[in-house]
Every structure is written in structure tokens, then in C-alpha cells.
Amino acid sequence: MLKVRNLEAGYGKLRVLKRISMHVDPGExxxxxxxxxxxKTTLLHTVTGLVKVNSGEIFFNDKNxxxxxxxxxxxxxxxxxxxxxxxxxxxxxxxxxFLGGYVQKKKGRSNLDSEIKRVxxxxxxxxxxENQLAGTLSGGEQQMxxxxxxxxxxxxxxxxxxxxxxxxxxxxxSIFQVIIRLREEGxxxxxxxxxxxxxxxxxDRGYVLETGKIILQGAAEDLLQxxxxxxxxxxxxxxx
Amino acid sequence: MYWExxxxxxxxxxxxxxxxxxxxxxxxxxxxxxxxxRERFKEINLDxxxxxxxxxLSSLPFTVKDDLRxxxxxxxxxxxxxxxxxxxxxxGTTGMATVVGYTRNDIKNWSxxxxxxxxxxxxxxxxxxxxxxxxxxxxxxxxxxxxxERLGASVIPISSGNTKRQIQIMQDFKTTALVCTPSYALMxxxxxxxxxxxxxxxxxxxxxxxxxxWSEAMRTEINNKLNIRATDNYGLSEVMGPGVxxxxxxxxxxxxxxxxxxxxxxxxxxxxxxxxxxVGELVVxxxxxxxxxxxxxxxxxxxxxITEPCACGRTNYRMTRILGRTDDMLIIKGVNVFPxxxxxxxxxxxxxxxxxxxxxxxxxxxxxxxxxxxVVESIFFDEMKKQRQLVDRIKKRxxxxxxxSVNVKLVEEKTLERFEGKGQRVIDKREL
Numbered sequence: 001m002l003k004v005r006n007l008e009a010g011y012g013k014l015r016v017l018k019r020i021s022m023h024v025d026p027g028e029x030x031x032x033x034x035x036x037x038x039x040k041t042t043l044l045h046t047v048t049g050l051v052k053v054n055s056g057e058i059f060f061n062d063k064n065x066x067x068x069x070x071x072x073x074x075x076x077x078x079x080x081x082x083x084x085x086x087x088x089x090x091x092x093x094x095x096x097x098f099l100g101g102y103v104q105k106k107k108g109r110s111n112l113d114s115e116i117k118r119v120x121x122x123x124x125x126x127x128x129x130e131n132q133l134a135g136t137l138s139g140g141e142q143q144m145x146x147x148x149x150x151x152x153x154x155x156x157x158x159x160x161x162x163x164x165x166x167x168x169x170x171x172x173x174s175i176f177q178v179i180i181r182l183r184e185e186g187x188x189x190x191x192x193x194x195x196x197x198x199x200x201x202x203x204d205r206g207y208v209l210e211t212g213k214i215i216l217q218g219a220a221e222d223l224l225q226x227x228x229x230x231x232x233x234x235x236x237x238x239x240x
Numbered sequence: 241m242y243w244e245x246x247x248x249x250x251x252x253x254x255x256x257x258x259x260x261x262x263x264x265x266x267x268x269x270x271x272x273x274x275x276x277x278r279e280r281f282k283e284i285n286l287d288x289x290x291x292x293x294x295x296x297l298s299s300l301p302f303t304v305k306d307d308l309r310x311x312x313x314x315x316x317x318x319x320x321x322x323x324x325x326x327x328x329x330x331x332g333t334t335g336m337a338t339v340v341g342y343t344r345n346d347i348k349n350w351s352x353x354x355x356x357x358x359x360x361x362x363x364x365x366x367x368x369x370x371x372x373x374x375x376x377x378x379x380x381x382x383x384x385x386x387x388x389e390r391l392g393a394s395v396i397p398i399s400s401g402n403t404k405r406q407i408q409i410m411q412d413f414k415t416t417a418l419v420c421t422p423s424y425a426l427m428x429x430x431x432x433x434x435x436x437x438x439x440x441x442x443x444x445x446x447x448x449x450x451x452x453x454w455s456e457a458m459r460t461e462i463n464n465k466l467n468i469r470a471t472d473n474y475g476l477s478e479v480m481g482p483g484v485x486x487x488x489x490x491x492x493x494x495x496x497x498x499x500x501x502x503x504x505x506x507x508x509x510x511x512x513x514x515x516x517x518x519v520g521e522l523v524v525x526x527x528x529x530x531x532x533x534x535x536x537x538x539x540x541x542x543x544x545x546i547t548e549p550c551a552c553g554r555t556n557y558r559m560t561r562i563l564g565r566t567d568d569m570l571i572i573k574g575v576n577v578f579p580x581x582x583x584x585x586x587x588x589x590x591x592x593x594x595x596x597x598x599x600x601x602x603x604x605x606x607x608x609x610x611x612x613x614x615v616v617e618s619i620f621f622d623e624m625k626k627q628r629q630l631v632d633r634i635k636k637r638x639x640x641x642x643x644x645s646v647n648v649k650l651v652e653e654k655t656l657e658r659f660e661g662k663g664q665r666v667i668d669k670r671e672l
Contacts, residue, residue, distance in 0.1 A: 003257055005257070005260070006292050018289060019264070019289060019290075019291070019292070021257070021260055021261045021264055022261060023254075023257050023258070023261065025254075213268065213289065214261070214264065214265055214268075215265060215268050215269070215272075216265055216269075217261055217262065217265050218345075218528065222345045222348070222349075225344055225345050225348075226343075226345060226530070227319065227320075227322075227323045227343070228319075
């Protein structure tokens with residue numbers, strides 16, 4: 001579904017991504033783990049077209065999207081749930097969701113009832129808060145809204161940037177349960193997380209990003225067993 | 241039947257993407273963790289980050305058996321020893337032996353890949369598998385054992401030898417699949433014939449044979465004598481052990497587990513890739529090994545790649561059965577033997593000359609190796625007892641060095657033909 005080859009990108013003179021190659025197959029949860037500043041968000045932003053590609057290729061459903069604009073990329077079925085939710089706080093929950101469905105409208109859909117219904121089913125609390133301003137929601141609710149907003153575009157690939165940041169452990173758990181459910185319903189998820197243990201425990205595969213390079217990749221359960229990952233990202237002490 | 245259909249029947253393009261990702265991280269890891277590779281890369285000014293496609297693999301240096309020997313025992317490990325859960329080794333003493341290690345993940349992958357090969361050969365969890373490979377430092381026994389358990393089959397870890405007991409257990413335990421060397425399978429068949437055992441009374445259905453070269457004629461003979469379907473499988477300890485490649489029931493080439501091993505076929509002298517489909521030396525790069533990754537390991541095994549699709553549906557390329565070796569290594573009863581090992585032993589024993597000949601024959605499907613050794617004249621004037629003692633000493637030393645017993649014959653000085661340069665010291669009379 002998503003194929004990235006030798007991707008290089010950065011900001012000005014700063015090279016952030018150094019020849020990244022990775023892929024996501026349909027129906028998978030793939031996670032990218034790594035420390036702060038490793039390039040995780042840059043990778044997502046480059047795939048979504050927010051950061052320009054310096055060299056390398058991005059294929060989405062066999063189509064080269066390396067040079068497409070962000071809106072065209074969303075249009076082709078790839079949605080981002082940005083870090084820190086970025087909901088429109090002065091708009092209601094429902095308005096936020098409708099904005100997410102803008103692409104569907106553009107594709108000629110007369111109404112978005114079925115999408116809204118699906119989102120409310122996944123996140124019943126959003127239904128309860130339907131007419132509340134997004135800015136008044138709790139952090140966890142805002143995260144759900146951001147996910148719901150991305151789902152409104154009916155993406156074939158949904159990318160999530162640090163959905164667990166700043167949330168209470170119990171909320172994180174329920175967010176991750178929704179991600180599992182999304183996969184069960186046939187969605188494909190690319191999940192960027194600092195919470196390596198939680199991400200690897202729900203993912204099928206993972207990539208470890210370190211200073212802009214992929215240093216390890218493999219089945220999520222193998223990465224959980226890998227001593228380097230354990231030492232660096234899972235906080236397990238070295239047994240000397 | 242597939243074990244991992246999504247991996248075994250991958251679209252070529254997806255496979256190449258996966259191989260490329262894995263190769264990039266393998267190169268990164270060896271350059272970071274293995275000084276040997278780091279220096280090699282530095283010598284040729286190779287930037288480990290500069291890798292852009294699978295075709296650039298040919299810019300990397302080869303690794304040969306000697307590199308492994310020179311880094312004895314742990315020099316090429318890419319993880320600290322505390323991450324290693326298993327160590328295997330080839331036969332031979334210090335300086336000749338090679339050592340390989342496995343992390344927990346390596347063992348898991350290994351088991352999985354062997355389970356693939358067992359499945360391709362027709363086996364399921366319903367089978368009772370008798371593993372008549374030697375257990376121990378040799379990778380054959382444990383490799384097949386873990387794969388068979390992973391498959392969920394019932395495993396009989398009988399190890400090699402004691403043919404009558406093998407047959408007894410095969411009958412009593414209702415063995416459905418036999419795993420050993422092809423020559424040992426024939427030995428078991430012939431012994432059963434001698435004992436007057438009715439083959440049709442056995443539960444045996446499948447046989448997976450490897451660790452030594454064999455032929456289509458031998459397959460037919462095994463199939464007929466044991467009334468089974470015999471398949472070939474391939475592996476080498478330097479790369480992992482069994483599980484690198486194995487035949488499906490089409491019996492027309494061994495499917496290579498290409499998502500874990502990147503293979504090339506090169507001309508053994510020019511070291512250039514051969515034309516697709518031509519015979520050459522197999523070169524393997526591991527893509528997932530954690531403890532002991534190898535880059536472009538020259539196997540010295542001759543084969544040919546088959547890229548046409550297989551009727552079984554697997555998309556992985558196949559290789560033909562091993563057609564020969566590019567060095568002087570001999571495989572005697574499944575054990576790898578180098579003439580230099582024999583030379584080293586003879587050098588250490590007083591009274592022998594450094595002139596010898598190795599004659600390998602096959603008697604009743606069993607390998608028989610005889611080492612002819614020139615001895616100083618005085619020994620022939622000595623009493624018989626002393627001659628016998630010398631033979632025994634050489635035999636013992638050779639057995640402990642080689643890991644397989646060989647016969648020893650003393651011959652008079654200057655009776656063996658002399659060669660200029662590297663002599664033809666091996667006379668292999670075996671017909672497969």
C-alpha cells in the first residue's frame with residue numbers, strides 16, 4: 001500500500017531523513033518507534049506532503065506521490081492524525097468531523113451520514129459532545145475527535161502521530177483499543193509512537209528510527225524481544 | 241500447503257522492497273557492531289549509508305570461510321554474548337573450526353523457516369518425525385528438531401547411528417517422516433531388507449534428506465525402497481543451518497527463503513555474476529540474522545537459479561540441487577572434511593611423511609574414507625605391533641579432528657605419486 005524508498009527530506013540545510021526505506025501492507029498496523037528528534041514526525045509529514053521530498057520515492061497504492069500536494073495526497077486516501085490533536089477548538093465536534101469529510105464531499109458525496117455514524121459508533125463520547133466546542137473537550141476526547149476527523153475522509157491508510165502524548169494511561173489504553181479495532185475492520189494504520197512498548201504490542205511490524213536512519217526493522221514481537229530495542233526504548237536495564 | 245503463504249507467495253516487487261529494507265538495516269548493523277565488516281567497508285571506501293538498491297550488493301566485499309576461522313571464536317558476532325542463546329560450530333580444532341551464534345529471535349526465525357520447508361515437503365502437525373541427524377554442535381539435528389516442533393509435529397530426536405534401533409523405533413512409534421542424509425536412508429532401507437521387514441507395514445510417508453550431495457537416481461531408489469516421497473533441503477551452518485532452501489512436492493528445485501536470504505550466483509574465478517540460469521557458486525547474504533549476520537558469504541556450493549514460477553504457487557526463486565563444490569571440501573557421512581585438516585594431523589605425528597592420499601568410496605550406500613599415509617622406511621622394518629599402534633594413533637587423531645572416523649593405511653615412502661603444486665590428493669570414487 002505504502003512504499004518508501006531511499007527517502008531523504010529535511011528543513012533547509014538540515015538533513016533529517018537519511019535514505020529511509022519502509023513499507024506498509026494493506027490491513028497492517030506498522031509502527032515507527034524512536035527517540036525524540038529521530039525523524040518520526042518528519043517522516044509522516046513527508047509522506048503527507050507537508051515536508052518536501054529531497055530525493056527518493058514514495059509510492060501510495062502504486063502511484064508515485066512524492067511530488068503531490070498535501071490535499072491531493074489526502075484525496076488519494078492517506079490521512080494524518082497530527083501530533084497534539086490540532087482540533088479546531090472554536091468549532092463544534094460535529095463541525096470538526098464535517099471538515100474531515102471535506103474530501104468525500106468533493107468527490108461528490110451528497111451527505112456524510114454513514115461516516116458520522118461510524119465515527120460516533122467508534123467514539124460514543126463524541127456523539128454525546130456533538131454540539132460542544134472542541135476546545136472544551138478533555139485531552140483524550142480531543143484525540144478521539146482528531147482520529148474521527150481523519151476517518152471521515154474514508155482513508156485507505158491512516159497515519160497517527162504520537163496519539164498517546166499527554167494522555168492518562170487509562171485513556172491511552174482505550175485509544176490503542178480503537179486502533180486495534182480499526183485494523184480489525186480492515187483499516188491500515190501507520191503509527192508513530194514514543195511509547196514503544198505499547199505501540200509494539202499492538203503492531204504487526206515495526207521500524208526503529210535513530211537519527212534519521214532505520215536501524216532495525218521486523219515483526220513487532222521480534223522487536224520486543226530484541227535486546228537493543230529493550231535497552232534503548234523499552235527502558236529495560238542492562239543485566240550485567 | 242504453505243506455512244507462511246504471505247511470505248512464500250509474495251509478489252516479486254514486494255519481496256524486493258522487503259529484501260532492500262532488511263539489507264539496509266543489516267548493513268547498518270554489521271558496520272556498527274562488527275569491526276571486521278567496518279574495516280572491510282572502510283578499506284574500499286564504502287559508505288554503509290549510501291546503499292540505494294539491491295543491485296548495489298555487488299559493490300560489497302565477499303566473506304569466505306577463512307574470515308570466519310580468523311575470527312574464531314566470537315569475532316564476527318554482531319551482538320554481545322549475553323544476547324546469544326545458542327552456539328553451534330563446525331568440526332575441527334582451533335584455527336580450523338567456525339563458530340556461529342543465535343539470539344532468541346534467530347532461533348525463532350530458524351524454527352519458522354525449517355517449518356516452511358517441512359510443510360513444503362508435505363508434512364503437517366499430524367506427522368511423527370524421526371530425526372536421524374546427529375545432535376550437538378552440528379546444526380542439522382537441532383535445526384530440524386526446532387522446526388518440526390514449531391510445525392507441531394511429534395518429534396523423535398533419535399540422532400544418528402544404531403540402525404537396528406532406528407528401524408525398531410520407526411516400526412513401534414509409527415514414524416511417518418524420516419529426516420537424515422540420503423545415504424543413511426538407503427542404509428536403513430537395505431538393513432530392513434536384510435532383516436526381512438515388510439516395508440508396506442510401516443507408516444513412513446515422507447523423507448527429508450540433506451547435508452550431503454545426492455542425485456535423482458538416489459531419490460528414485462529411496463522412494464522405491466522405502467515407499468516414500470523424498471525431498472531435498474539445503475542449508476549451511478555459516479548462514480544458519482537447514483532451512484535456507486527446500487524442495488516442494490514438485491521435486492524440481494529447492495525454494496529459497498528469499499525474504500531471509502539474499503542469494504547471488506557468481507563465477508568462482510572471475511567472481512562476476514553468471515548469466516541468469518547458469519551454473520555458478522552460490523553466495524548468500526543474511527537479511528534477518530541478529531547474532532551472526534553474513535555479507536556475501538561464498539558457500540563454495542555450485543548450483544543454478546530457477547526463476548520460472550513453480551506449479552506449487554510459491555514465488556520464491558528455486559535453486560537446483562547442489563551440483564558440486566568449488567573447493568576441495570569433502571562430505572563424508574554428512575560431515576564436512578577439508579584435506580588440510582588431515583594434513584595438519586599428519587604433520588603432528590612422528591614417523592609419517594606429509595604425503596597422503598584420501599580415497600572415498602561408497603559401500604552399501606555408506607561413505608568409506610581411507611587415508612593412505614607414507615611412513616618412513618624404518619617403520620616397515622619394525623614389528624607389526626608398532627605399525628598397528630601408529631595406525632591407531634593416526635586414526636584416533638583424525639577422528640577427533642574431523643568428527644568422523646576414517647580408515648588409515650600405511651604405505652612405503654615414495655610410493656604415492658608426487659604432484660607439482662597443489663596435488664590431487666583426493667580420489668572420490670563415489671557414484672551418486
